[in-house]
Amino acid sequence: MSSNSKASARAQKAAEMRAAQKKRETRRRILTIGGVVVVMALIIGGSIGVSLLNKKEVKAAAAGSSAYGVTIGKKDAPHSVVIYEDFLCPFCRQLESATRSDLESLAADGKVFVEYRPFDLLSQGTGSDYPIRAAGAFSIVLDKSGPEIAKKFHDLLYENQPSEQNPDVVTDADLVALAVKAGASESDVKAAIEAGEGADWVTKATKEAHDSGVSSTPTVLLDGQLFQDGRTIDDIAKNLVAAVD
Amino acid sequence: MSGALAWVGLVARVVTGGVWIVAGALKITEPDASIAAVRAYQLLPSSVAETVGIALPAIELVVGLALVLGVLTRGAALISALLFVAFIIGISSVWARGIEIDCGCFGGGGSKSGAASAYPWEIARDAALLAASLFVAWVRRTRLSLDSLLFDRRSESAPEGAV
Incomplete structure (x- = not known):
């Protein structure tokens, strides 16, 4: 027990x-x-x-106050849009084609002031100097033929955008032809485009974009604020147009 | 037999973890590119893409470190597997939609023409790493893991299963 x-x-x-x-x-x-x-x-x-x-925070100069862009609309419009872009960037072309006519008519109605700022983002990644040649040609047209023709030329460059795989199918002669189509006089722009005289402008424009914190294209600013409202480029385009309308 | 599996588990851990560490470390210092890479998939709303672009590299780094060191191995392997499933879905989805982008797996990212030719290989790579992750989770005990130091080996239930 x-x-x-x-x-x-x-x-x-x-x-x-x-x-x-x-x-x-x-x-x-x-x-x-x-x-x-x-x-x-x-x-x-x-x-x-x-x-x-x-x-990096994107802090860009207000629309119309950059030396490296072309504007549409009136500066005192209630909204301003800045678009940084590379002529070789397919998303930029997509944004362009989705917004161009709307932004143009809204600018004409005095609702928005838009500045397009082309620069060179993609020459390093693609190994092609097309972004420099295209933006350089744009600067020459802007300088010699004025903003209206330069904007037209800008539109034509997107409509005739080469693929990133083979950008050099668009030659300097093609750039001259597009500039002339946009309304530039051949004698004004041909020699300068073919000599690549715009390269210096592109270097400065690219530096300005870089200093503003722009590291991808398209970079869109609405009223000074980075605008990224949307899942796809088409969403962003639609929302941008709706925001300024 | 289980000894050999434990060694294979070590290899699977170190390879998968090594890939994560490289992938994470390359992106942590390039947050803007990382956000742009996430956005380029055109799957997530903008603000979510921003959060993912910032948080994902940090998570990749920690999952990688955990796998290489063998600490909380099972949990890390399961998160690793989930991430690979998400990446496979992401790449398949851009492929199906005909969007051509750099996968942004190791930095970079954004649109890139001709990228579609890389998709099968990228999916195959992620599937192989997914298999390796699942193997690590399944085998539980692997060689040279910090878990076996941290957690008493005598205790009956597998400590790796703790998280």
Whole structure:
């Protein structure tokens, strides 16, 4: 009887110790997991912090105040839009074709003032100087033939955009032909385009875009604020037009 | 047998984790490119794309570190597998919609003509890494993992399964 109860007391004590041991182990495991999770959270937080510090804010000159663009509409319109673009960028062409006629008519109605700022984003990635040649030709037309013809030329460049894989199918002679089609006089622009005289302007325009924090195209600003409202380019185009209408 | 599997698990862990670390680290310092890369898939609304573009590289880095070190291995492997499923869906979706973009997997991103030819290879790569992740999650115990140091080996249930 007494030896029996001793044995059961021993067994009970052993069970208690096991339970305590188990409890300690569980506690240790929870603390370890907690510690690891905290370290992970710190690394995630730190990485996000590094990303946010490296993030560039787009702070561009107001529409009409850049030396490297062409405007449509009146400066005192209630809304202003700035579009940074590369003549070789397919998304830019998509945005162009989706917004051009609407923005033109809204500008004509005095509702919006739009500035297009071409620069060279893609010559490095594609290994082609087409973005420089096209934007350079644009600057020459802007200089010699004025903004209206330059805007027309800009539109024609998008309508005749070559593919990124083979941009050099559009030659300097083709650029001259498009400029003439836009209304430039051949004698004004031919020699300068063929000599690549616009390259310096493009370098400066590209620097201006870079300094403004523009790192992709198309970059759209509505009333000075980066405009990215939409999932697809067509959404963005639709929302942009709706926002200024 | 399970010893050999544990070694294969180590290889799967280090390869997959290494890919994550490289992919994450390359993007953390280039947040604008990362956001643009997410946006180029044209799947997410703009503000969500921005959050994903910032958060994803950080998550990739941590999942990679966890896999290489073998800490909370199972959880990390499951998150890794989920991410690969998401990437495979993303690439398939742009492929199906005829959008040509750089996948932005290791930095870069954005539209890129002729990119479609790379899609099958990118999907195959992600599928292989998905398989490796699932293997790590399934095998539970792998060689040279921090888990086996951190968590008592004598305890009965697999500690890697803790999270």
